[in-house]
Amino acid sequence: MSILETSAQILQLMTSLQRGIRVNDFINHIQMPKSTASRVVNQLVQYGYLEKDDAQGHFMPGALLLGAAHIARQQVPLNERVDAALRSLCERTCCTGYISLLDNREILVLRVIHGRHALPMVTWPGSRSPACGTLTGRALLARLSEDEIDEFFASAPVATQLNGVHQSEDSIRRLIQQTRERGYATAINESVTDTASVSCAVGDPATHEAVAFCLSLPQSLAHPEEIVRLAGLLRDAARLIARKTGDMRVTETL
Known part of the structure; x- marks a missing residue:
């Protein structure tokens, strides 16, 4: 050798x-x-x-x-790494891709990459949603410590958001823990009607940035095997990006 x-x-x-x-x-x-x-x-x-x-x-x-x-x-910001990986995945899977971040306890959509599957509705860049009610929110919240999660739910804005979602704080906490264990979040016919999505999150310790990226497809195509396949593709992409950014929160869990 x-x-x-x-x-x-x-x-x-x-x-x-x-x-x-x-x-x-x-x-x-x-x-x-x-x-x-x-x-x-x-x-x-x-x-x-x-x-x-x-x-x-x-x-x-x-x-x-x-x-x-x-x-x-310095040469390749986190968003550009995720964008390149997600565009490749959208091309391979025909899914629509989203890149989002956690901003003031809300999920802010940064980019949309249109796929070949027709979705009943597309969420546009600049759209905001309660972090506790979306799968990308769960993917990003799963990166936080338990103390940070407690602080998140103790805030007044989140208490208001919880009134507008169909899940209790306990059920959302369980979903966050499930996301942490699996390394990805899933949602079927949740915040967007007749749509299924899978999401992972990745960060850059040097800049303290973190983003979630997800693949969305029509609910009719979201067979269990397809969800598992998409989750595997997203996890592989997250691992590769994490190795380049030094994000140990991903490399330790996936």
């Missing part, structure tokens, strides 16, 4: 484990001989790909990797 392939394995292992790595990790996870692991790691440290944390005894990304990652994040 070439030094390049060995180095790639080591960096992929670090990404997979989402922590600093030790030489024993190479031996245990990728069956690399200790002598080979030590030699390659020393070379990666020498060239700036890794640096050693002497206090913890493990290796972390070095200045060269961190600098390149910083440039990459």
Whole structure:
């Protein structure tokens, strides 16, 4: 195996484990001989790909990797990464795609990518909806901590919003927890009549941004197998974006 392939394995292992790595990790996870692991790691440290944390005894990304990652994040904003991924998914699935964010406890639609399936109604950019009553809201709320969720529901605007939705706070909390466990949210004939949707959320820790992106299709086509397929496609896209932005909230759960 070439030094390049060995180095790639080591960096992929670090990404997979989402922590600093030790030489024993190479031996245990990728069956690399200790002598080979030590030699390659020393070379990666020498060239700036890794640096050693002497206090913890493990290796972390070095200045060269961190600098390149910083440039990459600056060059491609989160919205553009999600837009590119969603356009590809819409082309593959014929679904309509939406990109939304959480703004003042409401969901604000940023972009719409029209698919080939005819929907009974399309939600346009600039539209707002109660976050607690939409699947994209649940996808974004699932990223919050329990304390943040409590603060969200304790706010006066949300109390007002709850009067206009057909679900209780407890049922919405259960749906948020389900979304957190699955990594995606689903809705069939919920806020939009005769429409089914699947949504994931992803963020950029460097800018503290997070957006939800979803695929929508006619309810008549939303067979259980199709919902599972779309959810898998969205989760794969979210994982890929998260690896590029360093969003550990996605990589830890999906």
